[in-house]
Amino acid sequence: MIRLRVFVALIAILLTTSSFADKEVIGKLGQATSRAPIFSSMSSKSRIYYHVQPYEYLVLQTTDNPHWFRVLMQNMMYGYIKTDFVAKLPYQVTADVNKPRDAVLGSRGTSVARNSLNYVGTPYVWGGNDPTNGIDCSGFVKQMFGQIGVNLPRTAAEQVNVGAPVTRLQDLQPGDRLYFWEKKRNKVGHTGIYLGKGYFVHSSMGHHGVATDYLGSKNWLKILVAARR
16 A cells, blocks of 8 residues: 655745745645545546545645645655545645755656656557557657657657666666566567656556556566666
């Protein structure tokens, strides 16, 4: 289960008298009014990441849907909670952009990783290129990087040859591209985007669409063959 916890260090600098020149606003402070589920997308039928407890603090962001808040989680992934279960407080949550951490806000790789989570729940479509209506794994990676001006080849087998290699798991950074071996076709056949804290996002046939997974599970580690930055 994914752990959800408010960033204690961030709350400590809420609306302080210090300069905001080296800080970035990452959301509003909220507080749960009752026990409620945090979902993987804006649907009560999607996967439940966590059950928030009454009075637990959250970092909230608004969405296009007035019935849902987006929740910034400790592993830098996003979850979604219904607005009925949250009191939005009049405080901004900020992060020190000069402080190194797994997901440094504002970096290009982190920008890709964070943006890719906006498409969780998009249906899986073989050969699809539409990040809203249907897309496959390599199409998803191509589209996400295309949004920042990086033009990648169409297939995972081609993409794996592009970029600087990352050879150690401990060196992975948010936004790094992951490539997996597909035994049936005897080649690199799957890809995703590393999020940080051991998680990645991909368009998965098994999940029926864009979803997050834990890279540290043996099922993924045994077929991971390359990472590129």
